[in-house]
Amino acid sequence: MTIELLPLPLPPSADPAGFVDFGKEVRGVDIGNLSDEDFENIHSLLYKHSLLLFRSCDLTPEQQYALTKRFDPTSESFGHGNNKIDQNKKSILHPDLKTIARVPQVQLIGNGVVHDHEEIPEAKLKHPSHVVCHKEILSDEDTARGYTRFYRWHIDAALYNLRPSKVTTLYAIKVPKAPKQIVRYDDGTGDELEVSLGCTAFTSTRNMFNILPPELKSVAVRTRVKYAPHPYVWMAASKLYSNGIGIIPEGKELSYDELPPWDESKVKVYPMLWKNPVTGELHFQVHPGCVAELYIDSVPEGISKEGKLYPDGAHLTNLKQVRELLYTMQRPAIAPKFVYPHDWSEKDLVLFHNRGMLHCIVGTFKPDQIRVLHQCNLAASDDPTGPNAEDVKRWA
Numbered sequence: 041m042t043i044e045l046l047p048l049p050l051p052p053s054a055d056p057a058g059f060v061d062f063g064k065e066v067r068g069v070d071i072g073n074l075s076d077e078d079f080e081n082i083h084s085l086l087y088k089h090s091l092l093l094f095r096s097c098d099l100t101p102e103q104q105y106a107l108t109k110r111f112d113p114t115s116e117s118f119g120h121g122n123n124k125i126d127q128n129k130k131s132i133l134h135p136d137l138k139t140i141a142r143v144p145q146v147q148l149i150g151n152g153v154v155h156d157h158e159e160i161p162e163a164k165l166k167h168p169s170h171v172v173c174h175k176e177i178l179s180d181e182d183t184a185r186g187y188t189r190f191y192r193w194h195i196d197a198a199l200y201n202l203r204p205s206k207v208t209t210l211y212a213i214k215v216p217k218a219p220k221q222i223v224r225y226d227d228g229t230g231d232e233l234e235v236s237l238g239c240t241a242f243t244s245t246r247n248m249f250n251i252l253p254p255e256l257k258s259v260a261v262r263t264r265v266k267y268a269p270h271p272y273v274w275m276a277a278s279k280l281y282s283n284g285i286g287i288i289p290e291g292k293e294l295s296y297d298e299l300p301p302w303d304e305s306k307v308k309v310y311p312m313l314w315k316n317p318v319t320g321e322l323h324f325q326v327h328p329g330c331v332a333e334l335y336i337d338s339v340p341e342g343i344s345k346e347g348k349l350y351p352d353g354a355h356l357t358n359l360k361q362v363r364e365l366l367y368t369m370q371r372p373a374i375a376p377k378f379v380y381p382h383d384w385s386e387k388d389l390v391l392f393h394n395r396g397m398l399h400c401i402v403g404t405f406k407p408d409q410i411r412v413l414h415q416c417n418l419a420a421s422d423d424p425t426g427p428n429a430e431d432v433k434r435w436a
């Protein structure tokens with residue numbers, strides 16, 4: 041079969057110039073039964089375009105797991121692990137997930153009460169709403185008028201002990217028909233984005249890096265990010281800005297001795313920029329809510345320090361300072377023109393490069409609006425790679 045690539049169905053809000061290498065619809069493959077040759081093609085297309093859409097797929101949980109694993113054959117467990125460590129502490133993860141017993145790496149997500157689904161007699165699904173995690177929430181009147189919010193921009197990653205998944209697969213089984221909603225950013229910009237109910241929003245983190253001014257590119261290429269131990273427990277009580285791209289520093293994080301037992305060797309310190317293994321490009325890959333500290337290296341010898349931020353390096357431990365810097369660097373890339381909100385149709389399969397973008401749950405559901413998706417991602421077998429010496433020389 042010949043693989044055919046089509047542009048993504050971009051909404052009018054998107055600036056096509058920002059999506060030249062981002063996202064493709066793929067036709068001409070049987071995605072559940074790929075030959076080795078087709079898989080090799082899909083593998084490099086995914087790293088090149090970050091998101092691949094396949095329409096009208098029939099995919100069992102077994103096939104979805106096998107496909108996801110093929111991108112990282114020695115990976116095994118679900119990307120966020122099990123929830124044993126969190127039993128006595130509140131975490132923002134897990135309550136929305138239901139595992140498919142036959143293939144525990146595949147999660148059932150969505151909204152409403154679902155019966156007899158993959159041997160689950162009854163699942164009560166709840167689409168996550170901004171109401172539980174934003175500091176300021178939309179009024180009932182605005183919600184009734186069709187306004188909604190981004191929930192929480194993120195990477196699929198435990199960011200403690202387990203390594204961030206390489207690929208996430210999302211397969212839509214049931215999608216409600218409903219009027220459009222408007223995402224309101226409510227961050228002083230007046231930005232709004234029209235979306236279908238329950239779309240998934242994506243933004244390229246290659247673009248996030250590329251649109252930074254030179255002084256912030258210089259900081260990005262020199263910085264490593266330290267995540268908190270058990271970060272989702274640590275920040276469970278914290279509240280987000282209304283655009284979902286970061287946490288308001290209000291001192292609501294737990295102190296480290298209030299956390300479940302943790303081990304320094306399992307704490308994750310990653311480069312701020314992750315190098316794409318196929319294209320060599322740099323992706324600004326930071327989960328803003330889970331970051332505790334930043335290590336910034338000094339500008340290397342032989343490169344002018346003039347006009348540089350933190351030219352002699354720094355170790356930022358003040359959460360307000362850390363989060364303000366991250367917000368400045370990440371907010372531009374969620375402007376409506378850079379966001380692809382995927383409008384789900386039943387039997388859509390989306391594969392996305394989880395180390396090359398941020399994504400976000402969107403929308404406000406009524407209890408009787410039924411949405412069913414299968415999600416799979418696997419804790420990776422290796423850590424992401426940062427910029428090499430040449431990248432540092434080029435951007436520092």
Ligand SMILES: [Fe+2]
Nearest residue numbers: 194195196399
């Ligand atoms: Fe996710």
